[in-house]
Amino acid sequence: MLFGSVLPLIVALACAPLMQGVITRTKSVIAGRMGQPLMQPYHDLWKLLHKGAVYSHTTSWIFRTGPMVSLASLLLALALVPFGGFPALSAFSGDFILLAYLMALGRFFIVLAALDTGSSFEGMGASREVTFSALAEPALFLSLAALARQTGRISISPLLTAVSWSVWAHAAPMLGLTLAALIIVFLAENARIPVDDPTTHLELTMIHEVMVLDHGGPDFAMIQYGAALKMWLFATIIVAVAVPWHSGNRWIDTAVGLAGMLILAIATGVIESSMARLRLLRVPQLLLVAIVLASLAVAL
Amino acid sequence: MTISMPSFRNGEPVALASVPCLAVREFRAAIISAVRAGSGLTALFGTPAENGKIQLFGVLADSLAGCLSALRTEVNGAYPCLTVDCPQAHWFEREIAEQWNVEPQGHPWLKPIRFHPHYRSSRAAQSPLPGATEFFKVNGDEIHEVAVGPVHAGIIEPGHFRFQCHGERVFHLEISLGYQHRGIEPALIGGPGKRTIHLIETLSGDSSIGHATAYCEAIEGLSGTAVPARAQVLRGVALEFERLANHTGDLGALAGDVGYLPTAAYCGLIRGDFLNLTAAICGSRFGRGMLRPGGVLFDVDAGLCSELTRRLDSALKDVADATRLMWDAPSVQARFEDTGTIGASTCEALGLVGPVARACGIERDVRLDFPSGIFRFAQIPISKWGTGDVFARAWVRWLEIQRSGLFVREQLASLPEGRVLARVGPLMPAHLIVSLTEGWRGEIAHVAITDNSGRFARYKIVDPSFRNWMGLAIALRNQQISDFPLCNKSFNLSYCGHDL
Numbered sequence: 001m002l003f004g005s006v007l008p009l010i011v012a013l014a015c016a017p018l019m020q021g022v023i024t025r026t027k028s029v030i031a032g033r034m035g036q037p038l039m040q041p042y043h044d045l046w047k048l049l050h051k052g053a054v055y056s057h058t059t060s061w062i063f064r065t066g067p068m069v070s071l072a073s074l075l076l077a078l079a080l081v082p083f084g085g086f087p088a089l090s091a092f093s094g095d096f097i098l099l100a101y102l103m104a105l106g107r108f109f110i111v112l113a114a115l116d117t118g119s120s121f122e123g124m125g126a127s128r129e130v131t132f133s134a135l136a137e138p139a140l141f142l143s144l145a146a147l148a149r150q151t152g153r154i155s156i157s158p159l160l161t162a163v164s165w166s167v168w169a170h171a172a173p174m175l176g177l178t179l180a181a182l183i184i185v186f187l188a189e190n191a192r193i194p195v196d197d198p199t200t201h202l203e204l205t206m207i208h209e210v211m212v213l214d215h216g217g218p219d220f221a222m223i224q225y226g227a228a229l230k231m232w233l234f235a236t237i238i239v240a241v242a243v244p245w246h247s248g249n250r251w252i253d254t255a256v257g258l259a260g261m262l263i264l265a266i267a268t269g270v271i272e273s274s275m276a277r278l279r280l281l282r283v284p285q286l287l288l289v290a291i292v293l294a295s296l297a298v299a300l
Numbered sequence: 301m302t303i304s305m306p307s308f309r310n311g312e313p314v315a316l317a318s319v320p321c322l323a324v325r326e327f328r329a330a331i332i333s334a335v336r337a338g339s340g341l342t343a344l345f346g347t348p349a350e351n352g353k354i355q356l357f358g359v360l361a362d363s364l365a366g367c368l369s370a371l372r373t374e375v376n377g378a379y380p381c382l383t384v385d386c387p388q389a390h391w392f393e394r395e396i397a398e399q400w401n402v403e404p405q406g407h408p409w410l411k412p413i414r415f416h417p418h419y420r421s422s423r424a425a426q427s428p429l430p431g432a433t434e435f436f437k438v439n440g441d442e443i444h445e446v447a448v449g450p451v452h453a454g455i456i457e458p459g460h461f462r463f464q465c466h467g468e469r470v471f472h473l474e475i476s477l478g479y480q481h482r483g484i485e486p487a488l489i490g491g492p493g494k495r496t497i498h499l500i501e502t503l504s505g506d507s508s509i510g511h512a513t514a515y516c517e518a519i520e521g522l523s524g525t526a527v528p529a530r531a532q533v534l535r536g537v538a539l540e541f542e543r544l545a546n547h548t549g550d551l552g553a554l555a556g557d558v559g560y561l562p563t564a565a566y567c568g569l570i571r572g573d574f575l576n577l578t579a580a581i582c583g584s585r586f587g588r589g590m591l592r593p594g595g596v597l598f599d600v601d602a603g604l605c606s607e608l609t610r611r612l613d614s615a616l617k618d619v620a621d622a623t624r625l626m627w628d629a630p631s632v633q634a635r636f637e638d639t640g641t642i643g644a645s646t647c648e649a650l651g652l653v654g655p656v657a658r659a660c661g662i663e664r665d666v667r668l669d670f671p672s673g674i675f676r677f678a679q680i681p682i683s684k685w686g687t688g689d690v691f692a693r694a695w696v697r698w699l700e701i702q703r704s705g706l707f708v709r710e711q712l713a714s715l716p717e718g719r720v721l722a723r724v725g726p727l728m729p730a731h732l733i734v735s736l737t738e739g740w741r742g743e744i745a746h747v748a749i750t751d752n753s754g755r756f757a758r759y760k761i762v763d764p765s766f767r768n769w770m771g772l773a774i775a776l777r778n779q780q781i782s783d784f785p786l787c788n789k790s791f792n793l794s795y796c797g798h799d800l
Contacts, residue, residue, distance in 0.1 A: 031565035
C-alpha cells in the first residue's frame with residue numbers, strides 16, 4: 001500500500017511545474033501570443049540549477065537557509081495530502097494544523113531571508129506577504145473546519161476522501177461556499193491576479209516576487225519549485241472538493257484528478273486574463289470575503 | 301509699471317534688440333505678474349552676455365491671445381529667485397544655477413538637475429556624479445525610505461526615485477535625473493550644421509517628429525522660408541502618427557501595469573502598426589529623416605495615400621476594440637480612478653503641459669493656442685477631462701487617439717498638390733525665435749537666438765518632460781507606493797528629453 005501513497009507525491013513532484021506552464025500558456029493564447037512552451041518551467045529550473053549563486057556580504061546563513069527550509073516544509077506538507085484515489089502518505093487527527101503551519105514555516109523562512117538582505121524592497125514585500133497571509137490563514141482553517149464538520153473527519157486525507165457526490169447532493173451550499181473561499185486563498189497564496197501579478201517587473205507592486213529578488217541559481221530554483229509545489233497542494237484540495245470522483249478504480253480517479261488540475265490551471269489563466277490586479281489596500285478586503293464565506297460554510 | 305514687451309507669434313522671429321533688457325527687479329515683477337494673470341512660463345534660461353554677465357531670458361505664453369512675449373535681464377553671480385513667487389520657474393532656475401553658476405537666492409530647492417560642471421568652467425572640471433546630492437528626508441520611527449533606480453527592472457531609461465514612506469503610504473517622492481545628460485544644448489551653439497537635425501531628432505527618440513517640427517519651424521522662421529502646403533500637411537500627419545503610436549503604447553502599458561493582459565498585449569501590437577505607418581512614408585518607424593528645414597524629404601503618392609488611410613482605419617478600429625475591453629473592466633477602472641490625482645490649481649501653479657494638464661481640465665494645447673503649420677488651417681478639438689487622476693490621463697489619450705485619427709484621415713483625403721521641399725536661405729542675424737509644437741507629451745519649446753553672423757548663439761530646448769516631472773512627484777503624495785509605477789506610466793515622461 002505504501003506505493004499507492006507514494007504515487008501522489010511522485011505525481012506532485014513531477015507535474016507541479018507543468019501547472020504553471022499551463023497557466024502561462026492559457027494567458028498567452030488569450031492575449032493572442034504564441035506563448036512559451038508548456039515545459040518552460042522545467043527548463044527554467046534546469047537552467048537555474050546549473051548556475052552559481054551570488055551572496056551579498058550583508059546576508060547571513062539565514063539567507064541561504066530560507067529556500068531550503070521552504071522547500072523542505074512544502075515537501076512534508078505534500079505528504080499529508082491525498083490525490084485521486086490514493087490516500088496521503090501520512091494521516092493523523094488534526095494534521096491539517098500541521099499542514100497549515102508547515103506552509104507557514106516555509107513562508108517564515110522566506111520572509112526572514114528577505115529581511116536578512118536589508119533591502120527596502122524586500123522588507124516591503126515581506127511586510128505585505130505576512131499581512132496578507134495572516135488573513136489567508138483563517139480562511140484556510142475555516143474552510144477545512146467546514147469540511148471537517150460536514151464529513152466528521154479531522155484529518156486531511158480521510159476528510160478529502162470523504163467528500164463525495166452524495167455530500168454535494170445534500171450540502172451543496174456549504175461546499176460551494178467552501179470552494180469559493182478556497183479559490184480565493186489559492187489565488188492569494190500563490191501570488192496570482194487579482195492579489196499579485198506573477199509576471200510584473202515592477203518591484204514596488206510585487207508581493208511574493210520582491211522577497212526573492214536577491215536569490216539566484218539553485219536557491220532560486222528551490223524557491224520556484226517550492227512555489228510550484230505549493231500551488232499543486234492548494235489545487236489538490238480544491239479539485240478534491242470540486243470533483244469528488246470515487247469510482248472505485250484508483251487509476252481512473254487519478255486521471256480524473258489530473259484532468260481537474262488541468263481545468264483549474266486553465267481557469268486560473270482565464271481569471272488572470274480577464275481582470276486587473278486589486279489595489280493593494282483592497283487585498284485584505286478580498287481575503288476577508290474568503291473568511292466570511294468560510295465562516296458561513298462552517299455555520300451552515 | 302508697464303513694460304513694453306514685443307508680442308509675437310509662434311515661429312515669428314523678433315529682433316534681439318527689441319527684446320527689453322530690464323533690471324532684475326522689473327524682470328521678476330513682469331514675469332510674476334504675467335504668470336499670475338494666466339500666462340505660462342514657456343522658457344527661462346541663461347546665456348552669457350558680452351560683458352561677462354549672464355543674460356536671463358524669459359519667454360511667456362499668453363494662450364488666450366495666442367501671443368508670446370520675451371524679456372531679459374542681466375545678472376552677475378546671484379539674483380533673487382522667482383520660484384518662491386512663481387513655482388513654474390522652479391526647474392528652470394535650478395537649471396540656470398547649474399548651467400551658469402548663478403545663484404537664484406532664496407530658491408527653496410536648489411540642487412543640480414543634470415549633474416554636470418557648469419558651462420563656464422574649464423574643460424578639465426570634474427563632473428559630479430549623478431544622484432550625489434542631499435535628498436529630502438522625513439524623520440520618525442516609522443518612516444522608511446525606498447530608493448528605486450537608476451537601474452530599473454524594466455527596459456526603460458535611468459532615473460532615481462527616492463520615496464519617504466509611512467507603511468505603504470508615500471509622504472514624499474524626490475526624483476533625481478541627469479543620468480542621460482549628453483550636452484546637446486552646448487553642442488548646438490554655432491549651428492545650424494549638418495549634424496544639427498540629427499541631434500534634434502534624437503533629443504527624445506519617441507518625439508523625433510515633434511522636436512524636428514519645432515526645430516524646422518524655428519529655422520524656417522529665422523530664414524523667412526515659406527514651407528510648401530503639401531509639406532506642412534505631411535508634417536502634421538507625421539506628428540499625429542507619432543501621437544497615435546505613443547498614446548496607444550501608453551494605454552497598453554497602463555493596462556499592463558495593473559495586470560490587465562488583453563489590452564496590454566493588443567495595444568503593444570497596434571502601437572507597432574502606427575509606427576509602421578510612419579515607416580511607410582519615410583522608412584523609419586520613429587520618423588527619423590522625415591523632416592528637414594524647408595519641408596519634408598519624403599512625398600506620398602496617391603497609392604501610398606490610400607494605403608495609409610486603409611491601414612490607419614484598421615489600426616484605429618483595433619485600438620478601439622482593444623481599449624474598450626479596458627474601459628469596460630471594472631477591475632481596471634477601480635485601479636485608475638482616484639489614483640495619482642492632481643488638482644487643476646496645482647497643475648496651473650506648476651505649469652504642467654500636455655495630456656497631463658488636459659486631464660486636469662485645463663485647455664492647454666499648442667495646436668490650438670499657438671497653431672503653426674497645418675494646424676493654422678485645420679484644427680483638432682481639444683481633448684480634456686476634469687478628474688486629474690490616472691483615469692483622466694488615460695482617457696484624454698484615448699480621446700486624442702480618436703481625434704488625431706480623424707484629422708489624419710481628413711488631411712490625407714485632401715492633400716494639396718505641389719512640392720514638398722523649399723530652399724532655406726541664411727538665418728537672420730541677432731534675432732530670437734520661439735517655436736512651439738504640441739508633441740504627444742505636450743508643449744515642446746525651442747528658443748533660438750542668433751548671433752551677428754546668423755549662427756546659433758543659444759539654442760534652448762524645453763521638452764515637455766522638463767515641465768512635468770515635478771507634477772509626477774506631487775501626484776504621488778499620499779498615494780500608495782505600489783501605485784507609483786501606474787502613476788509614472790500615466791505621465792510617461794522622457795528621461796533623455798529632460799537630461800538633454
